[in-house]
Each structure stands twice: as structure tokens, then as C-alpha cells.
Amino acid sequence: MTEQARDGGMPTAEILRVDGVSMSLSGRQILDEVSFAIRAGEFTGLIGPNGAGKTTLLRVILGLQRPSRGQVTVLGQPRSPRRQPVGYVPQKVLLDPDMPMRARDLVALGIDGSRYGLRLPSRQRDQAVREMLHAVDAERFAGARVGNLSGGEQQRVLIAQALISRPRLLLLDEPLANLDLRSGQEIISLLARIAREQQIAVLLSAHEMNPLLPVMDRVVYLAGGRAASGPAGEVVTTEVLSQLYGHHVEVLHVHGRVLVVAGPGGADDTALPATDALRAR
Amino acid sequence: MHQLYTAVFEPGFFGSAQVRTAATIGGIVAIVSAITGVFTVIRGQSFAGHALGDVSAAGGSGALLIGLSPVAGFVGLGIIGAGVMDLIGVRRLRGRDLATGVVLGAAIGLSALFLYLTSTTGATTGATQQVLFGSIFTTTSGTIPAVTILGAIALAALAVLGRPLLLATVNPDIAAARGVRVRLVAAGYMVALAVSVGLSSLAIGAILSTALLIGPAATALRLTKSVARALGLACVLGVLATWLGVLLAYDSYYWGSSHLGLPVSFFIVAVIFAAYLVSGLAVSRRAGIRAEPVPAVPAAGQDNVAA
Numbered sequence: 001m002t003e004q005a006r007d008g009g010m011p012t013a014e015i016l017r018v019d020g021v022s023m024s025l026s027g028r029q030i031l032d033e034v035s036f037a038i039r040a041g042e043f044t045g046l047i048g049p050n051g052a053g054k055t056t057l058l059r060v061i062l063g064l065q066r067p068s069r070g071q072v073t074v075l076g077q078p079r080s081p082r083r084q085p086v087g088y089v090p091q092k093v094l095l096d097p098d099m100p101m102r103a104r105d106l107v108a109l110g111i112d113g114s115r116y117g118l119r120l121p122s123r124q125r126d127q128a129v130r131e132m133l134h135a136v137d138a139e140r141f142a143g144a145r146v147g148n149l150s151g152g153e154q155q156r157v158l159i160a161q162a163l164i165s166r167p168r169l170l171l172l173d174e175p176l177a178n179l180d181l182r183s184g185q186e187i188i189s190l191l192a193r194i195a196r197e198q199q200i201a202v203l204l205s206a207h208e209m210n211p212l213l214p215v216m217d218r219v220v221y222l223a224g225g226r227a228a229s230g231p232a233g234e235v236v237t238t239e240v241l242s243q244l245y246g247h248h249v250e251v252l253h254v255h256g257r258v259l260v261v262a263g264p265g266g267a268d269d270t271a272l273p274a275t276d277a278l279r280a281r
Numbered sequence: 282m283h284q285l286y287t288a289v290f291e292p293g294f295f296g297s298a299q300v301r302t303a304a305t306i307g308g309i310v311a312i313v314s315a316i317t318g319v320f321t322v323i324r325g326q327s328f329a330g331h332a333l334g335d336v337s338a339a340g341g342s343g344a345l346l347i348g349l350s351p352v353a354g355f356v357g358l359g360i361i362g363a364g365v366m367d368l369i370g371v372r373r374l375r376g377r378d379l380a381t382g383v384v385l386g387a388a389i390g391l392s393a394l395f396l397y398l399t400s401t402t403g404a405t406t407g408a409t410q411q412v413l414f415g416s417i418f419t420t421t422s423g424t425i426p427a428v429t430i431l432g433a434i435a436l437a438a439l440a441v442l443g444r445p446l447l448l449a450t451v452n453p454d455i456a457a458a459r460g461v462r463v464r465l466v467a468a469g470y471m472v473a474l475a476v477s478v479g480l481s482s483l484a485i486g487a488i489l490s491t492a493l494l495i496g497p498a499a500t501a502l503r504l505t506k507s508v509a510r511a512l513g514l515a516c517v518l519g520v521l522a523t524w525l526g527v528l529l530a531y532d533s534y535y536w537g538s539s540h541l542g543l544p545v546s547f548f549i550v551a552v553i554f555a556a557y558l559v560s561g562l563a564v565s566r567r568a569g570i571r572a573e574p575v576p577a578v579p580a581a582g583q584d585n586v587a588a
Contacts, residue, residue: 062454062458063457063458064454064457081458083460085459085460086458086459088454088459089455090455095451096325099323099450100323100502100508100511101451105508109447109451113444113445113447113459114444114456114461115444117440117444118440118443119444143506146451158455
């Protein structure tokens with residue numbers, strides 16, 4: 001598999017460390033002792049069924065929510081949004097249709113949107129924005145208002161906005177949810193390429209892991225608030241996932257795709273996709 | 282030529298000290314309102330702007346009652362109102378309308394009380410008209426420095442906060458992840474909005490201040506897609522509307538034989554409204570140019586089936 005091929009590389013800097021993070025919201029345990037680390041240039045998939053705690057975990061890493069226990073370390077220091085700016089593409093942001101801002105203005109805010117004071121015109125900035133819009137195949141609608149764009153178009157603009165700030169860590173929450181399969185594949189290979197070229201650590205959440213398998217260096221698999229992490233080949237196994245889910249699940253390989261199914265592995269269960277497997281519990 | 286000139290500018294227009302003061306204060310207020318307004322329209326907080334107008338009306342009427350400077354009353358209570366709205370939930374999208382509505386109601390109640398007390402004590406005639414619908418021709422030139430300084434403070438605040446404010450408007454979480462103090466930026470904007478609305482309440486009245494805040498900004502944002510250009514265009518529109526309103530109000534004294542000067546606020550708002558309507562026509566003629574959107578395939582189903 002691809003994981004093994006890439007593991008022989010040089011040891012690189014650790015960008016993110018999540019250490020024993022637990023989180024309860026109104027008495028419900030959302031995250032339970034989640035620990036993993038991500039290195040520069042690594043593309044990590046945060047995989048789990050809906051409701052597994054993926055968004056909460058991302059918000060804790062961002063510093064938007066404080067964990068009940070545990071610690072998040074970015075670049076060797078406790079997480080602080082002011083010291084370590086992190087690129088972020090939130091889940092399903094559908095921008096207000098009336099939002100009177102052009103796509104290229106939004107991407108430009110990715111460069112300097114956190115800076116105070118007046119902005120001076122800059123040819124360099126305009127050039128960088130154009131190149132980034134080209135990279136995510138969004139040139140066509142650079143001059144359109146973001147509110148008028150489709151979900152997939154907005155997703156590309158938001159990804160461009162996050163990438164152009166050249167973060168060391170980039171978090172994306174279900175970026176494929178608004179995209180058709182082909183656009184999803186394009187965005188994934190783009191992110192994987194940029195992660196490697198610019199040594200950005202990418203953490204991308206998805207409820208479906210198969211589109212990510214070709215590019216993923218590691219997987220953080222989240223189920224019922226608990227996490228297992230490592231190369232996909234080691235984590236996505238019947239043993240590890242059964243332990244994680246707390247009941248028997250079967251990992252099947254069908255035509256190069258990975259299928260997680262509930263139950264003892266009987267033939268009538270195999271039709272259940274991964275997300276429904278947990279809900280059926 | 283001369284006849285046309287005297288028909289447009291009735292005798293004494295440029296010589297009148299009142300007109301000069303009104304044009305100066307009106308111009309400053311129009312610029313501050315236009316720039317604040319562009320941010321207000323982008324943030325979708327017109328309702329908050331309107332509510333702050335009512336809050337400053339309470340301040341203005343309170344100031345009249347106890348003999349304070351109207352500028353201090355309009356702007357002072359507006360800032361306090363902005364603080365209250367920020368505290369009780371204007372930050373959350375859902376809490377916004379509730380907090381705004383509650384504050385607006387309380388403010389109008391206070392205005393009713395203050396204006397009643399003012400009229401019964403008989404210290405000032407026409408207080409209600411003045412506070413609610415403006416008094417740009419009765420404003421003395423002595424208030425120009427205060428208006429200038431307060432306007433400059435509001436604009437400086439917006440210049441400093443501009444980019445983080447826009448980023449937080451697009452998505453507060455993205456801004457927070459980038460290190461923007463979203464709460465502080467939003468509160469700073471509310472204060473700038475309060476100052477701006479307080480000043481326009483002074484000029485064209487608390488109830489009509491929303492028109493000067495939203496009208497030129499909304500018109501400009503219809504005509505151009507660039508935020509930077511919209512800021513400039515809104516200023517031009519606001520100043521032109523205000524000056525045209527002042528001119529028409531001055532001239533209206535000579536219309537007919539009754540020599541009834543019509544209220545300047547009416548003319549300013551009428552010009553703004555007309556500009557907004559015309560811009561709508563201009564935009565709808567241009568519509569339909571944008572390229573076809575990429576169809577968004579509902580992603581939920583087919584991924585799982587394929588898996």
C-alpha cells in the first residue's frame with residue numbers, strides 16, 4: 001500500500017500533538033482520551049461516522065473549544081490562535097447569498113485578513129491570489145460574489161483562502177461533503193500535493209475513507225469518542241476497529257476499497273455502509 | 282444661464298451661515314455613515330443600526346431635558362446601547378434580532394418619556410420633531426468640531442478593524458483560527474456604528490438615520506462588487522444626497538407663495554431612496570451575465586453506496 005512506500009522518508013518536524021484530549025458537553029462524553037501526532041508534510045484523514053466527534057476534535061485543535069482534559073500542542077507549544085495561525089475550512093459554510101464579496105476578495109483575506117489597519121494595494125498580493133485561484137480551479141468565478149456560488153465553488157474558494165496564508169497546519173472539516181466525486185478527487189490530490197511540497201500538515205475529516213486512501217499518510221479513526229491512529233493498513237483492521245467501536249465490526253477489502261460492516265460478518269450485513277454500521281448499533 | 286443658476290440656487294443659498302453649517306455637518310456625517318454603512322450591510326446588521334438610532338434618540342431627548350449638548354446625548358447613549366446589545370447577544374446570529382429588538386423597544390420607551398417631560402416643562406419647542414426627524418438647519422456651527430472629532434474616531438476604528446472585521450463576517454471560526462479576537466473586533470465595530478448613527482441622528486434625525494447609514498452603502502454595493510470601490514462610491518452618494526437635500530430644502534421655501542420651508546431630512550431621504558431604486562433598475566438590466574454555476578451534486582448518498 002501507499003503508506004509503506006512513504007514511511008521510509010526522513011523524520012520531519014512534529015506539527016501537531018493531541019495528548020489525552022477528553023471532552024464532555026452537557027454530561028455527554030464526546031471525546032475520550034484522544035491522542036495522536038502529525039508531522040510536517042503529512043496528509044492525515046480524520047475518519048469516523050457522523051456523530052463520532054470529528055468536528056468537536058477539530059474545534060478543540062483550533063482552540064475554539066477548551067478540552068475537559070488533555071492538551072493540544074502545535075509546533076511544540078500549547079495551542080494559541082495568536083501564536084500559531086492555523087488554516088481552517090469549516091464544515092458546510094454556506095455563505096449568505098447576499099454576501100457582497102468577490103471570491104478573489106475572500107482569498108485575499110486569507111493572506112492578510114487577520115491584520116489590523118488599512119490595506120495598501122499590492123501587485124504581489126493580487127498575483128498570489130490569482131495563482132491560488134488557478135491552483136484550486138476557481139479562476140472562472142474569481143470575480144463573482146461568493147454568496148452566489150454553488151456549495152462546491154464556495155468550498156474551493158474557502159480552501160484557497162486557507163492555503164494562501166501558508167499555514168503549517170491546515171484543518172478541513174468534511175470538505176468533500178459539498179463536492180461531487182470528481183471535484184472531490186481533484187481537491188484531495190491538490191491538498192496532498194501542497195502538503196508535500198510546502199511541508200504543511202493536513203488534517204482532513206471525512207465520514208468516507210475510500211476517496212482518501214490513495215493519498216493518506218495516516219488515519220485517525222474516531223468512533224464513539226475514542227481514536228486509533230497510524231497508517232491505514234494498521235488501523236483499519238477488524239481487530240482495531242472492533243475494539244474501538246466496542247463491538248464486532250468486520251473490515252472487508254472489495255475491489256481495492258475498504259468496507260467497514262457491523263455484525264459477525266454475515267453475508268446479509270455487508271450491504272451496510274460504514275456510517276450506517278454505527279448507527280445500527 | 283443666470284436665470285437657471287438662480288432657479289437652482291435660490292437667493293442667499295451660499296451666503297447663508299445656516300446652509301454652510303448644514304452642508305459641513307451633513308457632509309461629514311454622510312461620509313462617516315456611508316463607510317460604516319458598507320460594513321453594516323456586509324455584516325447584515327442594518328437592524329442593529331436602526332435600533333442604535335432609536336437608542337440615540339433617547340439620548341438626544343434626555344440631553345434636551347437636562348440641558349446637555351445634543352451631540353453628547355445622541356452619541357453617548359448610543360455607545361452604551363451598543364455595549365448592552367453586544368453583551369446580551371448581538372454576537373450570536375440567532376440572539377442578534379432578539380437583543381436588538383429588546384434594546385430598541387426600551388429605547389423608544391425612554392424617548393417617549395423624555396420627550397413628554399421636555400414638552401411639559403416647555404423648555405424647548407419642537408423637541409420631538411427635532412430629535413426624531415433631525416435639525417440640521419438649527420445645529421450651530423459650534424458643534425462642528427465635536428462632530429468632526431467623533432466622526433474621525435469612528436472612521437479610524439473602522440480603518441484599524443476593517444480586514445479582521447470582514448474575515449470574521451465571512452466566518453467567525455476561520456477568523457478565530459487565524460488569531461483574530463473576534464469578540465473584540467465585533468464590539469469595536471458596534472461602538473463605531475453607535476458613534477456614526479448618533480451623528481446622523483443629530484443631522485437628519487434618529488428615525489431617518491438608518492436611511493443615511495444603509496441607503497448609500499446598499500446602493501454602492503449594488504453598483505460595484507469590490508468592497509473598496511463600494512466604500513468610495515457610498516461616500517460620494519451620501520454626500521451628494523445630503524447636499525442635494527439641503528439645497529432642495531432651502532429652495533422649498535421659495536416654492537409656491539406660502540413660504541413654508543419643507544424639512545431637509547425628507548429631501549435627503551427622498552434622494553437616497555430614488556438613488557437606490559435607480560441602481561436597482563441599472564443592475565437588473567445588467568443581470569444574467571454570470572457564467573453558469575457548477576452543479577453541486579448531493580454528496581451524502583452515492584459515496585456510501587460505492588463504498
